[in-house]
């Protein structure tokens with residue numbers, strides 16, 4: 001288990017506290033459409049932290065070629081139709097490049113700054129010339145608007161119960177997913193990043209914002225600083 005991360009509920013739990021059975025149930029939202037609108041048709045995508053393939057499968061259906069990476073073999077077992085690679089993203093070095101690297105699920109908010117740098121360096125290392133890195137950030141009130149809950153039309157409730165500081169600008173976030181027949185919880189460390197802090201973190205690894213893809217600025221298209 002990664003330090004400060006924990007998960008409860010039925011089935012396997014990943015080192016960052018995610019439940020495999022939970023992610024197998026969560027419906028995909030509009031993420032694949034946001035991605036599809038920002039990249040060339042048929043692009044080769046490297047998806048970092050793919051989980052069970054919630055987004056992978058929707059991207060494959062839209063005609064993209066996806067390589068899915070996750071450190072959980074139990075998550076990757078559920079991925080269908082994509083090449084899968086099991087291991088920590090921060091140490092990934094495939095010796096090949098992709099049109100698009102996808103770092104979603106708020107992974108850029110890693111509490112450990114060295115892990116965050118490692119994740120972003122992996123993105124850059126695998127980027128083909130002219131390619132882009134798509135990043136999903138937390139919403140601006142993610143750590144302050146707590147507790148909060150959302151009832152999903154698919155019949156479950158997601159609750160962000162608390163976000164408590166644990167030092168060095170990092171919060172311990174506790175989330176609950178309540179289904180009629182099962183409940184999962186996840187506790188994880190996340191570092192809130194203002195827009196300025198996020199853009200500084202990008203610059204450290206030689207990336208810059210090309211454009212924010214959504215009004216809430218949660219989805220971002222980034223490119224190497226050397227691209228004009």
Ligand SMILES: C[S@@+](CC[C@H](N)C(=O)[O-])C[C@H]1O[C@@H](n2cnc3c(N)ncnc32)[C@H](O)[C@@H]1O
Nearest residue numbers: 014016049050051054070071072075088089105
């Ligand atoms: C919150 S889940 C999201 C999964 C998927 N992106 C989705 O939206 O359904 C995060 C996933 O990233 C993986 N993960 C988190 N940190 C990782 C790391 N440093 N290296 C490899 N996998 C990681 C976890 O194992 C988990 O499957």
